[in-house]
Amino acid sequence: MQDLIRQLLAELGEDPSREGLLGTPRRVERALRFLTSGYEADVDSVLNNALFSVDYNEMVIVKDIDFYSLCEHHLLPFFGRCHVAYLPKGKVIGLSKIPRLVEVFSRRLQIQERLTSEIANTIREKIDLLGVAVVIEATHLCMAMRGVEKQNSFAVTSAMLGVFRDDARTRMEFLELIKHRSRPPGLGDFATAPACTTD
Numbered sequence: 001m002q003d004l005i006r007q008l009l010a011e012l013g014e015d016p017s018r019e020g021l022l023g024t025p026r027r028v029e030r031a032l033r034f035l036t037s038g039y040e041a042d043v044d045s046v047l048n049n050a051l052f053s054v055d056y057n058e059m060v061i062v063k064d065i066d067f068y069s070l071c072e073h074h075l076l077p078f079f080g081r082c083h084v085a086y087l088p089k090g091k092v093i094g095l096s097k098i099p100r101l102v103e104v105f106s107r108r109l110q111i112q113e114r115l116t117s118e119i120a121n122t123i124r125e126k127i128d129l130l131g132v133a134v135v136i137e138a139t140h141l142c143m144a145m146r147g148v149e150k151q152n153s154f155a156v157t158s159a160m161l162g163v164f165r166d167d168a169r170t171r172m173e174f175l176e177l178i179k180h181r182s183r184p185p186g187l188g189d190f191a192t193a194p195a196c197t198t199d
């Protein structure tokens with residue numbers, strides 16, 4: 001990989017042998033391996049033995065999970081917050097496992113929509129539950145930095161499964177609980193905007 005990065009630097013018009021860039025291929029490789037380490041992670045070992053039987057059937061919410069990912073169209077970062085809720089049916093999962101799961105799927109080349117549905121589908125598969133909801137709010141540097149449609153560099157995506165899809169009251173309760181402050185002006189509540197385009 002380091003040879004490729006040296007080549008890339010030369011293609012960009014740089015001199016890969018100048019002092020400031022000498023260590024760059026090594027650092028870029030290490031950074032990229034880390035940022036895509038989700039490919040190596042195994043969901044089952046992440047969730048390992050973290051399912052507990054409980055007499056609890058209220059909504060479980062983990063909100064404001066920070067995440068960083070790379071858009072698969074430009075290999076540039078998109079990042080933001082992920083909110084996850086589910087309605088258990090006798091079993092819950094260790095709370096710390098949800099952010100770990102978000103990490104597994106965000107540390108891959110992604111698009112925001114797929115990241116959202118992969119998290120929701122995995123939780124549905126692994127826990128016996130009545131429903132699961134995932135909302136992701138993210139800023140896409142591939143849009144913001146390239147100067148294309150700056151106003152669309154922020155996007156909200158959601159996946160609602162089970163009762164969160166079928167029951168408007170459950171869905172509203174979740175959306176109400178994650179509603180907050182730091183949203184860029186002009187954005188309606190949970191309006192979905194196209195974030196990354198493939199040009």
Ligand SMILES: [Zn+2]
Pocket residue numbers: 071072073074075076140142143196197
């Ligand atoms: Zn992109």
